[in-house]
Amino acid sequence: MTLPAIQVCNLRKQFHRRRKRRRTDAPEAWALAGVSFEVARGDTYGLLGPNGSGKSTLIRILSTLLVADGGDVRLLGHRLPEEQARVRWLIGRVSVDAAFYKKLSTRENLLYTALLYGLDPASAERKAMHVLEQLGMEQRTFSAPLEEMSRGMQQKISIARALMINPPLLLLDEPTTGLDPKSRRDVQAFLEDLRRREGTTILLTTHDMAEAERLCARIGFLAHGRLVAEGTAEGLRRQASAATLDDAFIGLTEETAAAGDTPTGAPTDR
Amino acid sequence: MERGLRQTWAFMFRGYHLTRRYLSWVVVFNFYALTGAAAVALIGVAAHDHQLTLTLVVGALLWNFLSVLYNEIAMSIAYERWEGTLEYTFMAPVSRLVHLLGISLFALCNSIVNTTVVLGGLMLFTPLSLTGANLPGVLVVILASTLAFVGLGVMAAALPVLSPERGAEGTHIFQGSLLLVSGVYYPVDVLPTWVQPLSALSPATYTLSACRKLVGIGNPATTAERLAAAPLSAVTGELVVLVAMGFVLIPLGLWVFGRVESWAKRTGRLKRTG
Numbered sequence: 449m450t451l452p453a454i455q456v457c458n459l460r461k462q463f464h465r466r467r468k469r470r471r472t473d474a475p476e477a478w479a480l481a482g483v484s485f486e487v488a489r490g491d492t493y494g495l496l497g498p499n500g501s502g503k504s505t506l507i508r509i510l511s512t513l514l515v516a517d518g519g520d521v522r523l524l525g526h527r528l529p530e531e532q533a534r535v536r537w538l539i540g541r542v543s544v545d546a547a548f549y550k551k552l553s554t555r556e557n558l559l560y561t562a563l564l565y566g567l568d569p570a571s572a573e574r575k576a577m578h579v580l581e582q583l584g585m586e587q588r589t590f591s592a593p594l595e596e597m598s599r600g601m602q603q604k605i606s607i608a609r610a611l612m613i614n615p616p617l618l619l620l621d622e623p624t625t626g627l628d629p630k631s632r633r634d635v636q637a638f639l640e641d642l643r644r645r646e647g648t649t650i651l652l653t654t655h656d657m658a659e660a661e662r663l664c665a666r667i668g669f670l671a672h673g674r675l676v677a678e679g680t681a682e683g684l685r686r687q688a689s690a691a692t693l694d695d696a697f698i699g700l701t702e703e704t705a706a707a708g709d710t711p712t713g714a715p716t717d718r
Numbered sequence: 719m720e721r722g723l724r725q726t727w728a729f730m731f732r733g734y735h736l737t738r739r740y741l742s743w744v745v746v747f748n749f750y751a752l753t754g755a756a757a758v759a760l761i762g763v764a765a766h767d768h769q770l771t772l773t774l775v776v777g778a779l780l781w782n783f784l785s786v787l788y789n790e791i792a793m794s795i796a797y798e799r800w801e802g803t804l805e806y807t808f809m810a811p812v813s814r815l816v817h818l819l820g821i822s823l824f825a826l827c828n829s830i831v832n833t834t835v836v837l838g839g840l841m842l843f844t845p846l847s848l849t850g851a852n853l854p855g856v857l858v859v860i861l862a863s864t865l866a867f868v869g870l871g872v873m874a875a876a877l878p879v880l881s882p883e884r885g886a887e888g889t890h891i892f893q894g895s896l897l898l899v900s901g902v903y904y905p906v907d908v909l910p911t912w913v914q915p916l917s918a919l920s921p922a923t924y925t926l927s928a929c930r931k932l933v934g935i936g937n938p939a940t941t942a943e944r945l946a947a948a949p950l951s952a953v954t955g956e957l958v959v960l961v962a963m964g965f966v967l968i969p970l971g972l973w974v975f976g977r978v979e980s981w982a983k984r985t986g987r988l989k990r991t992g
Contacts, residue, residue: 505986514988536810552739556731565812
């Protein structure tokens, strides 16, 4: 039996706010309060939630940038954080803010990443440029500093950067936020094609319900650090007795809030 | 091996292209370093004191080299925070040793260029003659002190991981303290008694002491035309201390950085906004 690409079990994370006067740390609400889910290899899984629901915290833990307080995370069979060095070769990440050296050109930024991953710069560059062309970017823009480019163009370069390393697992944190409709459609079509062609497993966080419905085989709703519902888009609509995924999302996440389920105490083990 | 070399080169590649894009600022910083060093050296010229001029010139050059080296390494994490790329660097499959080695090599190149510019400028502003100076010996001492300053820089680089704003401020406070206690332009015995023990902890103190001997400062036989330099064997004590400091400070710097990185990953401090 093939292991799932992502296995998250009872994941917990709580941040602390520094109290200046007393010079002690005050615990905040749980950012993740016992989240569990699995994503099969080659699937696209959508994680939807209101702002502050814990989506980015979850992506950061999977990206080896944050250590969880409890629970178990395995990516392609490798446990985090113990096997983070191995996991780093297997993941590509695109975050909501396209983080680049803005004074450097597209080509220079991509070559830097290729070298950072120990890749042959020439072949890595060819691959990245191919991805950019597929995303509708013109070659003449590759030598211009990134600060001269629109947010949409920067986000496409961010996707090319993540794919340049051929990751079997792609973590996308609101990759289409702020993009114009045409760019958004380009990115969505590309991701569909990528999953079909390469079998890449994709974890996608988004606020765009239509995007989630189009791209994701399964969707999870995250609210107050808890996974409050999970299933196919159709299943979630049925569960909430809603006509649209938007309505299902609002209904199921607000239900959690109305139930006073804001996790402030320690989550129980499941 | 090839992969490690590429990863080390990545940081030099990035540094080179960023320098190219910020060239006008690089020119400004070099100009400022040159004018600052010349202004200090001219104090000796005005006093018609060749030994004083030489002391100030050696102090200005060495401090320039060591401070640029330290600053470039110490601020590398702060720069990444400002650019917003820190998370991408930290999630790349590159060991922290290779990461900091790449940054240190670029810093070394940068400080060599900067010091060469300052030396060239000082030649124009002061009647400087290095005839008789033990320059190979000076290079050996600088190489030894580079190790210790890389260690200090790596340790200081951890500060912006702890706190984005305060960390960058802390690296400058530490740099300023080194300048004060190391006796860059004066002998450390003119410092207040309670400060003097601190000078023994600074690698710059030993670097300056050794280099002064190797260019003939303090030697009565030194004249304006010919320096009476000491042989390398005369600075064995300083060299041993510098090498020992390097051997302690580099692993210690990596250890401190690793601990701080782990703490940042537990508390969420790697986040772009801090």
